[in-house]
Amino acid sequence: MAETEEEVDVLVQRVVKDITNAFKRNPNIDEIGVIPCPEARYNRSPIVLVENKLGVESWCVKFLLPYVHNKLLLYRQRKHWLDREALVDITCTLLLLNPDFTTAWNVRKELLQCGVLNPEKDLYLGKLALTKFPKSPETWIHRRWVLQQIMQQFSSVSRNRKKQHQAEGEQADPERIQQIRDQLARTLHQEMKVCSDASCRYPSNYNAWSHRIWVLQHMAKGNVKVFHDELSSMRLWVSMHVSDHSGFHYRQFLIKELINELSQTPAPGSPQHRSSSVHSGSHSYSCSQSNGELPVAEAAAAEDADRQLSFTTVLQVFHQEMELCSDLIQSFPGHEALWCHRRHVFYLWHHWRREHQQNLNGSSNSATETVLVNSSDPGSPPSGGGVGEGPSADRPGHAAEAMDEDRALLPEPRDSKRLKRGVLMPGTPTLSTEHNFVSSVLDGCCNLEQRRFAQAYRKWLDTVIGQQL
Amino acid sequence: MKLYSLSVLYKGATKANLLKAAYDLSSFSFFQRSSVQEFMTFTSALIVERTSQGSRASVKEQEYLCHVYVRNDNLSAVVIADTEYPQRVCFTLLDKVLEEFSRQVDSIDWPSGNPETINYKALDIHLSKYQNPREADAMTKVQAELDETKIILHNTMESLLERGEKLDDLVAKSEHLGNQSKAFYKTARKQNSCCEIM
Numbered sequence: 001m002a003e004t005e006e007e008v009d010v011l012v013q014r015v016v017k018d019i020t021n022a023f024k025r026n027p028n029i030d031e032i033g034v035i036p037c038p039e040a041r042y043n044r045s046p047i048v049l050v051e052n053k054l055g056v057e058s059w060c061v062k063f064l065l066p067y068v069h070n071k072l073l074l075y076r077q078r079k080h081w082l083d084r085e086a087l088v089d090i091t092c093t094l095l096l097l098n099p100d101f102t103t104a105w106n107v108r109k110e111l112l113q114c115g116v117l118n119p120e121k122d123l124y125l126g127k128l129a130l131t132k133f134p135k136s137p138e139t140w141i142h143r144r145w146v147l148q149q150i151m152q153q154f155s156s157v158s159r160n161r162k163k164q165h166q167a168e169g170e171q172a173d174p175e176r177i178q179q180i181r182d183q184l185a186r187t188l189h190q191e192m193k194v195c196s197d198a199s200c201r202y203p204s205n206y207n208a209w210s211h212r213i214w215v216l217q218h219m220a221k222g223n224v225k226v227f228h229d230e231l232s233s234m235r236l237w238v239s240m241h242v243s244d245h246s247g248f249h250y251r252q253f254l255i256k257e258l259i260n261e262l263s264q265t266p267a268p269g270s271p272q273h274r275s276s277s278v279h280s281g282s283h284s285y286s287c288s289q290s291n292g293e294l295p296v297a298e299a300a301a302a303e304d305a306d307r308q309l310s311f312t313t314v315l316q317v318f319h320q321e322m323e324l325c326s327d328l329i330q331s332f333p334g335h336e337a338l339w340c341h342r343r344h345v346f347y348l349w350h351h352w353r354r355e356h357q358q359n360l361n362g363s364s365n366s367a368t369e370t371v372l373v374n375s376s377d378p379g380s381p382p383s384g385g386g387v388g389e390g391p392s393a394d395r396p397g398h399a400a401e402a403m404d405e406d407r408a409l410l411p412e413p414r415d416s417k418r419l420k421r422g423v424l425m426p427g428t429p430t431l432s433t434e435h436n437f438v439s440s441v442l443d444g445c446c447n448l449e450q451r452r453f454a455q456a457y458r459k460w461l462d463t464v465i466g467q468q469l
Numbered sequence: 470m471k472l473y474s475l476s477v478l479y480k481g482a483t484k485a486n487l488l489k490a491a492y493d494l495s496s497f498s499f500f501q502r503s504s505v506q507e508f509m510t511f512t513s514a515l516i517v518e519r520t521s522q523g524s525r526a527s528v529k530e531q532e533y534l535c536h537v538y539v540r541n542d543n544l545s546a547v548v549i550a551d552t553e554y555p556q557r558v559c560f561t562l563l564d565k566v567l568e569e570f571s572r573q574v575d576s577i578d579w580p581s582g583n584p585e586t587i588n589y590k591a592l593d594i595h596l597s598k599y600q601n602p603r604e605a606d607a608m609t610k611v612q613a614e615l616d617e618t619k620i621i622l623h624n625t626m627e628s629l630l631e632r633g634e635k636l637d638d639l640v641a642k643s644e645h646l647g648n649q650s651k652a653f654y655k656t657a658r659k660q661n662s663c664c665e666i667m
Contacts, residue, residue, distance in 0.1 A: 243553045
């Protein structure tokens with residue numbers, strides 16, 4: 001290919017234009033890719049658009065990339081002037097081919113700040129780049145910057161609104177606030193989608209998962225519902241990716257956050273809670289709601305009930321996670337990620353129980369407490385062989401007895417409901433149930449890896465958890 | 470865990486003859502799908518050709534595992550999965566598909582049939598149902614009867630080849646692979662990965 005510099009120049013400009021036009025013609029492009037094609041076919045553009053997918057024929061990449069790269073660098077060094085429109089086009093082409101080129105993202109940050117680009121457009125470009133380069137760290141970093149811009153925009157809008165309304169002696173406009181919340185919820189949802197796609201395209205995609213965590217921490221802080229939804233929507237994902245540790249690590253994060261949030265109380269339904277639920281910068285527009293007019297006593301009772309509900313939820317979360325984990329370990333033998341997850345969840349549970357046992361003992365009688373106290377007693381020093389024999393056998397009867405006592409003590413109607421929850425709550429994990437689980441795995445399995453993991457888990461139970469009791 | 474392709478072939482004297490195939494390539498990027506599909510067909514045929522009558526084998530190639538079952542009557546099936554997908558379930562699927570296929574398609578048609586002439590429609594259904602191994606009925610412990618120790622395990626495709634034979638040559642010679650797929654193979658080879666170009 002003996003192409004002169006001028007020819008390359010013409011070619012590249014045409015290709016950049018073709019890409020820009022493709023986006024104008026079809027705003028729904030949802031994937032980019034390179035088409036393996038070593039030779040150019042003349043009189044045909046190397047840009048192909050099929051079914052919302054934008055493809056670049058591979059032969060032109062080696063001309064295109066250095067050219068746009070140099071052009072942008074020359075602009076940065078102030079040796080070559082480019083107008084805004086050209087900058088937008090060139091950075092777009094460049095980033096679709098090489099999204100880890102930080103300078104190009106920085107140029108776009110400037111364009112965004114002076115209003116030439118809007119944040120949604122940049123999120124879209126990043127999303128497309130991630131379809132080809134799902135790990136690209138610079139793309140994820142830029143995404144977080146753009147999201148921060150969006151959040152700042154929203155919080156300043158709501159602040160201004162509020163000031164304006166206060167001046168007029170009114171409450172903040174609830175409709176407008178709702179709008180902002182909906183918009184943020186949509187952005188949040190879209191981010192989750194982008195993260196899922198990227199983590200399906202590349203296994204153990206650390207960048208995608210840590211971005212997902214960042215998004216929740218910054219855009220859904222304290223929003224128990226979002227965390228619950230994530231936990232349940234991730235269930236199928238981890239069941240289909242049993243060796244991907246990143247997915248399980250994400251679940252561990254969700255559980256930790258949920259537990260923290262629920263243990264702190266006020267519980268899910270209370271007004272303060274809702275106020276913090278959209279994102280941290282949005283406290284301003286919902287304080288008006290929290291001026292509850294409940295009588296003090298009733299409020300205290302409600303708070304107590306909320307706390308009970310939270311604890312029950314915590315138990316449920318732990319229980320379900322351990323069930324899921326057992327199920328996956330048994331169905332898909334020999335995956336270390338599953339055993340690591342089990343270890344982590346049990347560790348979290350172990351600590352939560354130790355921390356909250358005292359709290360609970362101090363407060364009113366409840367089903368939750370019964371379960372807790374009860375479940376901790378068979379945790380006596382682990383038996384050498386690890387086969388949990390005695391204590392677990394008589395547990396169910398024991399628990400039922402304790403429940404009965406509770407019922408007699410607390411004849412209030414509210415409590416019967418609470419108790420039902422308690423009764424429905426099957427046994428929470430204990431050291432002996434874990435030992436039983438390990439034994440049952442070892443008994444019924446000849447997969448070498450699985451045996452090794454089970455034995456390592458048993459050893460961990462004995463040395464780490466056993467020592468702490 | 471993922472199943473990418475499921476195919477039924479007939480092992481002839483020198484060549485394997487593709488009778489029917491189903492693919493799920495949704496996880497590959499759009500512009501690579503046709504090449505990936507050609508490669509899966511090529512690989513499936515090659516593996517059947519190199520596997521002896523009445524045996525089961527699993528061949529590891531990068532992040533993929535190809536499971537093959539060649540029956541004593543030369544009817545064969547190959548499923549290409551990722552390494553996470555349970556091997557046992559794959560062989561259950563292969564058994565089931567071959568049994569069903571031999572019931573529905575007359576054995577006279579096996580040596581000369583091709584995907585257009587063979588009337589067997591269930592492959593796509595099986596492939597999509599088995600994507601989630603737990604929804605397929607295969608997870609039951611009854612499957613333990615399948616003696617896993619008898620499955621031959623090859624750690625690379627190369628170990629199937631004869632002395633002096635090279636995969637690159639086979640690819641270059643193949644008439645089933647188009648030019649685009651061959652180019653795709655070359656780039657992928659350079660990158661030592663099947664789904665990354667550039």
